[in-house]
Amino acid sequence: xxxxxxxxxxxxxxxxxxxxxxxxxxxxxxxxxxxxxxxxxxxxxxxxxxxxxxxxxxxxxxxxxxxxxxxxxxxxxxxxxxxxxxxxxxxxxxxxxxxxxxxxxxxxxxxxxxxxxxxxxxxxxxxxxxxxxxxxxxxxxxxxxxxxxxxxxxxxxxxxxxxxxxxxxxxxxxxxxxxxxxxxxxxxxxxxxxxxxxxxxxxxxxxxxxxxxxxxxxxxxxxxxxxxxxxxxxxxxxxxxxxxxxxxxxxxxxxxxxxxxxxxxxxxxxxxxxxxxxxxxxxxxxxxxxxxxxxxxxxxxxxxxxxxxxxxxxxxxxxxxxxxxxxxxxxxx
Numbered sequence: 001x002x003x004x005x006x007x008x009x010x011x012x013x014x015x016x017x018x019x020x021x022x023x024x025x026x027x028x029x030x031x032x033x034x035x036x037x038x039x040x041x042x043x044x045x046x047x048x049x050x051x052x053x054x055x056x057x058x059x060x061x062x063x064x065x066x067x068x069x070x071x072x073x074x075x076x077x078x079x080x081x082x083x084x085x086x087x088x089x090x091x092x093x094x095x096x097x098x099x100x101x102x103x104x105x106x107x108x109x110x111x112x113x114x115x116x117x118x119x120x121x122x123x124x125x126x127x128x129x130x131x132x133x134x135x136x137x138x139x140x141x142x143x144x145x146x147x148x149x150x151x152x153x154x155x156x157x158x159x160x161x162x163x164x165x166x167x168x169x170x171x172x173x174x175x176x177x178x179x180x181x182x183x184x185x186x187x188x189x190x191x192x193x194x195x196x197x198x199x200x201x202x203x204x205x206x207x208x209x210x211x212x213x214x215x216x217x218x219x220x221x222x223x224x225x226x227x228x229x230x231x232x233x234x235x236x237x238x239x240x241x242x243x244x245x246x247x248x249x250x251x252x253x254x255x256x257x258x259x260x261x262x263x264x265x266x267x268x269x270x271x272x273x274x275x276x277x278x279x280x281x282x283x284x285x286x287x288x289x290x291x292x293x294x295x296x297x298x299x300x301x302x303x304x305x306x307x308x309x310x311x312x313x314x315x316x317x318x319x320x321x322x323x324x325x326x327x328x329x330x331x332x333x
Contacts, residue, residue: 005071076102089322097263152181202317210252215241
């Protein structure tokens with residue numbers, strides 16, 4: 001838990017919830033916190049750099065690693081790739097799926113190619129912006145109306161997301177995004193009902209299935225931004241969503257389709273906005289928030305799965321997967 005991303009504090013909260021749940025069951029969890037500057041903190045001893053942390057991780061002889069990291073360096077495939085090389089089983093999606101899901105631009109292209117509705121959009125890198133700013137602004141004017149959503153390509157928790165009502169704020173917002181990412185994604189702003197749908201893919205001998213859809217009604221913000229996500233009382237979250245049954249079915253089918261298309265494992269959560277033409281897919285999260293009040297645990301609760309049961313499903317799925325990994329340590333005893 002923790003990590004070097006802008007979602008460090010959120011990850012600590014997720015990790016604390018997981019730790020409490022696993023402590024109450026038959027597991028012996030060992031908390032490992034990665035600091036904002038990349039040091040690994042184990043229960044005993046001083047913080048370690050990555051080269052010293054890897055041998056320490058192997059010495060622990062863990063059965064599996066529960067990944068409660070969000071954002072860059074934790075949800076984007078890098079930690080997954082490291083654990084693959086070490087032969088350590090872990091919860092959630094693998095390296096390739098995690099990397100694809102974290103890259104909003106490329107993931108959107110894959111999902112759109114499958115016929116799932118996405119918002120009209122334009123993406124560009126730092127060099128294109130610096131050398132051809134006038135052309136980019138002209139293309140935006142031709143292809144996208146107002147308001148527009150400006151966001152980084154590879155961040156989570158709505159960090160660095162802006163809704164621009166007019167052209168005067170576009171340049172400022174784009175430059176703000178480039179301060180935290182090398183690629184900017186600009187989408188036409190779809191107005192409508194915000195919803196999210198979790199996919200559970202950790203039950204023994206069962207296929208991935210959609211959980212109840214959750215409707216999100218921000219109270220203090222124009223959309224479900226960082227503050228609306230993590231400030232108590234800032235949003236009303238309704239599970240199951242009070243939407244048309246046909247929309248519920250379409251959203252659940254799309255969420256499961258994206259889960260398989262991207263290659264997710266264990267669990268995922270896709271976000272949508274129900275616009276004038278129906279549900280519009282926004283993005284998929286491979287390590288969604290895992291606090292007691294986060295959206296995925298809420299959906300599990302609505303489906304009759306407690307928080308403790310949910311975390312146990314993730315661990316057991318990782319152990320089953322680990323038995324199929326060459327060189328994996330496997331469960332003790």
